[in-house]
Amino acid sequence: MIKALVFDFDGTILDTETQHYNAFQELYQEHGSDLPLEVWGECIGTHSDFNPYEYLERQIDQKLDHEVLRAKKTERALALIAEQRELPGIIDYLEAAKELGLKVGLASSSSRKWVEEHLDRIGLKHHFEVIKTADDVERVKPDPALYLEAVKGLHVKPHEAIAFEDSVNGSMAAKRAGLYCVAIPNPVTKHMAFSDVDHQMGSLAELNLASLIQQAEKKG
Template identity: 50%
Template sequence: MSATTAPAPRIRALVFDFDGLIIDTETPEYQAWQEIFTAHGTTLPLQTWVRCIGTADHGWDPYAALEAGSGHQVDRAAVRAERRARIQTLMREQPVRPGVENVLRQAQQLGLRIGLASSSNLEWVSGHLRDYGLLQHFDVLRTSDDVARTKPDPALYRLAVEALGVRPDEAIAFEDSPNGLAAAKAAGLFRVAVPNPMTRQLNLDDADVVLPSIDAMPLQKLLALAGDRLGRVGSTEAS
């Protein structure tokens, strides 16, 4: 089929990341680790931490880094408990990120399927969605519990769109990190980056669109843009 006759795909689903996109869990986690490193007389540079954002497969051990930086062994169980308690405290101050609830409501009104693809585990994701009153918006949740490798591997997105009953070129991925964007790109979804304070400085070149908030572009306009862009890509490949 030629580029002039290939119809643009109709977007039928939205797939959301969780950490840093729906709720900024990333800033509290980094702050908690920063405080721990400082208490042990060392530092945790942001450029070291950002490699962990959006993936569970970063290969970096914060406990080993803490011991190397401080020059002494630490009680890892105690540090883990301290970190979790501090994150819980900081999370109580975190609202749902601007525009998220608005986009979820609009998507449901338009009859779109709604999924989530997260490198975190199901307990973490579903617990927070339930606490914030958002769980009912999602038709599908796919998390680290479902895959052997998390983002930037595309498996999470491939599973999410399959479970939603759509093709990758019928879905939009909303992400905040380079690892997430790379995963969505490899899976064939249209990518919208909505960076948070931790990820604004990172390379978001894999995004098709970068927005300051998730509802900065009207959803209908975004659907049209994504459908047109994916349609042009598909027609070029088919010609």
């Protein structure tokens, strides 16, 4: 029986990831280069050793001031993100969860400050009983720790929860933790192969929560 929902944040609730990529792409194009989606995609949903500024230097064979580039990219990305609202279907799912008596949590590889500031801005923080972030674990996704901490905080077992993810790293974390996983790829993750998820759709608006739960419980 499904008793809880656990949402990823970046790219699932708020599409910050496309805006980060767009800001980097603008920066690369200013230098006559390009940041391929398949390269950037490896970083999504986790903490990666990939350095986009060093990658740009290799692409153009030129040394650059990383701090100047980082400041410019960050300013542009934050401006783009500030224009964003929650993704389609999110509010419907949160309201439906309340009506159905489900617990709702969040598991993000980002910092608590980042997640809570944006949840406050879009007015959704009050929907989440438990919020687990990179500040709460030693290893972020694809390690299952964030999801295990989230379901523990919600006082449910992993198989009693549905996870919502937009990245392969996040989906791996959810499945490793034992949750039913729904993938909702965003523009920068839609090229990825979500081979291990239980269900995939273009947005939460495609299927109502009651129908999804029925599907999950039937599979379980």
